Amino acid sequence: MKKRRALIAGAGHWSRAWGRELQNCDRVEIAGWVDIRPGAAEDAVQQLGLQNVHTDTNLDRAIAIAKPDFAVNATVPSAHCDVSIQALEAGLPVVSEKPMAESMEQARAMVATSERTGNLLMINQQRRHDAGLVATRRLVEKHIGPLGILTSDFCLGWHESPFMLGMANPLLLDMAIHTFDAARFLSRADPVAVYCDGFNPSWSWFSGDASAVAIFEMTGGLRYIYQGSWCSQGLDTAWEAQWRAVGPQGTVIWDGQTAPEGEIVAEPGVFPATKSRIAAELESDMPTWLAGSLRDFLHALDTGATPMTECHDNIKSLSMVLGALESAATGRRVAIEL
Template sequence: MPEPLRLVQAGAGGMGRAWLRTIAANTSVQLVGLVDLDVDVARAAADEHGYHDVPVATSIDELDVEFEALIDVTVPVAHPTVSVEALLRGVPVLCEKPLAETVRECLQMAAASEVSGKLLMVSQSRRYFRAVEAFRRQLAELGPVGTLSCEFYKAPHFSGFRERMAEPLLVDMAIHQFDLSRKLIGSEPVSVYCDSYNPSWSWFDGNAAASAIFTYADGTRFTFAGSWCAPGLETSWNGRWRASTAGGTATWDGDNAPVAEPDVPAPLGDEPEEIAGSLVEFVNAVRTGTKPQSEVHSNVVSIAMVEAAVRSADTGVPVRIADIVTDAYTEALSTTQNPDLLAALKSWGDPLAVLGLS
């Protein structure tokens, strides 16, 4: 058995505490440091989870420890700074979703991974539900998917920044469903038409509801319809899914095992789920050099889906994913200050090819 991978975690808030519990339950890793802008919060979180001897600090530079990987659980706006700093120190990073707030920043983070030669992986936790993998296996047996749909209806009262966002549903939540559609369809998105709006009774300032239709490269259509101000008969947090294929139909309620007609068995495995699953895949990728499913270059496409949906909602016309990427690439070339990152970006030539979109 190899020695546990020595981890530093950045971020000790609510999600940070969930990661501390996950790290404690995995014998393949060892927490050796915890950083947070509020050192008292970091100390309390570490002590609460039994890490009384683990040093805490307000930044990685303040920690006097040797570590082999970083878990970035900071707020999304800080991901580009924290993850890139670690990568350029020669440390692989597992970053909480979303990778960044803009595709431009995502491209710069991908460049940092290339410059450092170190892995940057995103924890798209919904990919690690056992039922998702069973659903994917069902679809593979039934044949090509023509239409995949997801309904998402919840009524959360966050009373924080989400209720003040311009597009809370699309920007803060839909990344999960958009990203899952890529895993289930097995192709890449080409364009989207999206309409977002805010029902009259909504407690959100911005648009808490949206409908979107994505066209995929293989011709599949993925439709998303959802609301964050829909009390009563709520769906799972994963949404309610339906796939129409050449050989039949499969559905997943977001919580239980999927079902299909004609019947296709969908036994659930026993693999780790959610962030525990992403941590297992990250450790394996670091140890073996294999490419995980949410490696940075691939995950940029899911962020581009969100940005394209928002642009379509703003403009009222369909938006091509390629246009989002190329516009972001042009912006990245003009705003990147680090000469090594800029050189890496310039070497791409065609960003669509780098991201697997052409």
């Protein structure tokens, strides 16, 4: 089968992870790499030891010369909207990094462009391919029933991204999208409203709010409670967060790393209830991380199937971030509109 030609936009830190993933995929060849910083694309190509890759600082020119079949948008968030729309208009399906956009207006324009051009826009949420998260959803759906309560804790002492130190909302803007998207994946529920309190503990090394607590009302009456911090040191949670999912038949917990476990009750409503333990095995052979996202994207190109993080879906996860930011800024509960 002819290899699909990829063009990568953005040649920073994370785009190179995409570069390596594409390099390791025998169904794809990297045809072009673009970055507005002169020399950055050449540096990435050289670092990965790639041959015959057109490098450029101009996306339109690179598309014309490299003749890609699809684009990977790993530019900074402020460029996601323009770069994705430009590639879609040029006839290319796009897989873009999170966050999809910086505002709902931008995200709606991206969805509209995807619809009008007929080209796929998928957002990368590689944590959906975590074997533990997948096993947790399976355990919930098999034993627990529709969730009424879902909580997640995300606590790390993060020092590695200098650009975040001056951001107004480093946690909610950069990281929370992963956890919010996982909450939607686990519950199959969508956001209705949010109340969020963003704050910065006295010892924080960030200038913006590095901590937040949010209560989301979700479809079906579910309450999803998020607690997160970038400046919590000691007893770190996993990057995938720690979870508790409660439904009519019992509870499932997942530590974000190992296999989830739970307890189901024999007779709901009786105290003390007779409980039995449930556990799940992790699938060992599923493609995880970027390999899972790339598999979904290529499968969609091959078959026309809609990948789970296609833009019409992912805009709902983005709306949780933007709704939480609005609530934190205004101190009010915010209704979430798509």
